[in-house]
Every structure is written in structure tokens, then in C-alpha cells.
Amino acid sequence: MLELYHSPISTCSQKVRLVLAEKGLDWKSNLIVFTRGDHLTEDYLKLNPNGVVPTLIDDSDPIIDSSVINEYLEDVYPEVPVRPRDAKGTARMRAWRQFIDEVPTPAIRYPSFNAYFVPIWQKLSEEEFAAYARRLPLRKHFYGHMGRGGFDKQAIDEALDKLRQTLERMEKALVTGPWLAGDQYTLADVSITPTVVRMEDLGLGNMWSDLPGVTDWYRRIQARPNFSTAYMPGSRDLGPSC
Structure with a gap:
């Protein structure tokens, strides 16, 4: 199953959640709380050295940067397209x-x-x-x-x-x-x-x-x-x- 490290208020997280929802994909939610410093923990920085959200995990591999994540989702799950065919x-x-x-x-x-x-x-x-x-x-x-x-x-x-x-x-x-x-x-x-x-x-x-x-x-x-x-x-x- 896909996993997403994200924050509700993060606009970049919202961008990825829009694509996940548009494609009807199931995913596990891992909430990052900024005021708690979740994005700067050693474990999270191993996934995303930029220390920002979101981070997508697919088959144990982290995908970072919201625009990259959304293109990745289109590449791997093209059945409901969010990119022109031509x-x-x-x-x-x-x-x-x-x-x-x-x-x-x-x-x-x-x-x-x-x-x-x-x-x-x-x-x-x-x-x-x-x-x-x-x-x-x-x-x-x-x-x-x-x-x-x-x-x-x-x-x-x-x-x-x-x-x-x-x-x-x-x-x-x-x-x-x-x-x-x-x-x-x-x-x-x-x-x-x-x-x-x-x-x-x-x-x-x-x-x-x-x-x-x-x-x-x-x-x-x-x-x-x-x-x-x-x-x-x-x-x-x-x-x-x-």
C-alpha cells in the first residue's frame, strides 16, 4: 500500500492528496506535526533529506517533492489520467x-x-x-x-x-x-x-x-x-x- 507522510495544512501535501483522491488510490496516512518537529527527526530525514512534506512511500521506496510525486503517480497509476496523452x-x-x-x-x-x-x-x-x-x-x-x-x-x-x-x-x-x-x-x-x-x-x-x-x-x-x-x-x- 502507498504511504504518505503529510500535514493537513501543507499546500504541497494537499496537492498530492488531490491526485490520490482523483485516482481513487488507497493509502496509509502518516501525519507530520510541525510544532512537534516530526519533519526534522532522524528517521524522517532519512526518507526526505529536505525536511519538508510530503513524502510518498511506494514499496518501501521514498518519492519526494509534490510535483515529482504527482508525476510518479501518473506514471504508475495512469488509469484515471491527470496528464494529457499527447x-x-x-x-x-x-x-x-x-x-x-x-x-x-x-x-x-x-x-x-x-x-x-x-x-x-x-x-x-x-x-x-x-x-x-x-x-x-x-x-x-x-x-x-x-x-x-x-x-x-x-x-x-x-x-x-x-x-x-x-x-x-x-x-x-x-x-x-x-x-x-x-x-x-x-x-x-x-x-x-x-x-x-x-x-x-x-x-x-x-x-x-x-x-x-x-x-x-x-x-x-x-x-x-x-x-x-x-x-x-x-x-x-x-x-x-x-
Whole structure:
């Protein structure tokens, strides 16, 4: 059986759970609790040296990085496809996925971390926070930039600008097809869904109120059966700071 190390609130975990649900695959859930430091234990770092979620285990072999995991799931379990069958369609889908990985996925972390993690880090001393950040394999500099008080207005404004750019690009694409890469629901739609959901949860849903294509796309995304399955309890709970 497939196993997934994941966190309910992790947007990257949500991305993989959407594909697992879309394909109707059975999997064992291994929850990672960030505040407990599960992602930095010796055992977990052996599976995922990046110290992040998610990690998929298939036949004892770990597969890491959410985009890689989703392509792997499509390669191994293609019966319910989330990737075009033709090469050009796949290229268009991957161009979207690459853009999403490089632009909106990092951008949403800035308001998300301010909302969810800053109330936790403020309870630590500067020394405790610095010691935690130094343990992070990938994001110690990101945490250093954030600090215990969160990201400043300039960083947040830049992140929101990138998110708006993404929404406008989506609007243009949705003129020619019901989904981002055309007629088929694909990994492009999967990849951006957690970011749009997180924006709504952060009170940023007005950012697409003037974009009818995105508004309709999001309505249809939420109506898909995989959505309610992937968004398990706790997935949208960002705490009292929201």
C-alpha cells in the first residue's frame, strides 16, 4: 500500500492528496506535526533529506517533492489520467506546473507563514528561534528573513503581486478551455488549487472577484469529488490569527 507522510495544512501535501483522491488510490496516512518537529527527526530525514512534506512511500521506496510525486503517480497509476496523452498537451501542462512551482507556490508562503507560524514563533526567544531555523535543511534563510515578527509589508506586497499575476494568467487561459491546459483536468489545475484555496482562507478571495473565468474555475474545482476528500479536517485551519 502507498504511504504518505503529510500535514493537513501543507499546500504541497494537499496537492498530492488531490491526485490520490482523483485516482481513487488507497493509502496509509502518516501525519507530520510541525510544532512537534516530526519533519526534522532522524528517521524522517532519512526518507526526505529536505525536511519538508510530503513524502510518498511506494514499496518501501521514498518519492519526494509534490510535483515529482504527482508525476510518479501518473506514471504508475495512469488509469484515471491527470496528464494529457499527447506530447504537446503534456508540454503545455508542464509549462503551467513549472510556472506555478516558481511563482505562486513560493508567494503564498509569505502571507501563510505570517498567519500561521508567526503566532507560534513569537512564543520563542530569539535564541530558540535561531536554533530552530539552523536545523532546517532547505529554509533556514527563509526563516531568517521572516524572523519571529513575520515578513514586512514590502515582502507581502510583492507576494500578493505575484499571486495577482497568476490569477490574471489563469483568466486568459480559461478563455479557451474549461481547465488551465485545455479540455482536461490536469496536474496544472491540481498544482494551483491549494494556492487559491489558501488565498480564500487568508481572506484574499476578493483578488479574483473581477475575474469571471477564475471564479467559475474555482467553483468547479470545489465541486469535484477529489476536493472534499483531499481537504481532510484541519486542512483549512490556520488558527485564530486568521
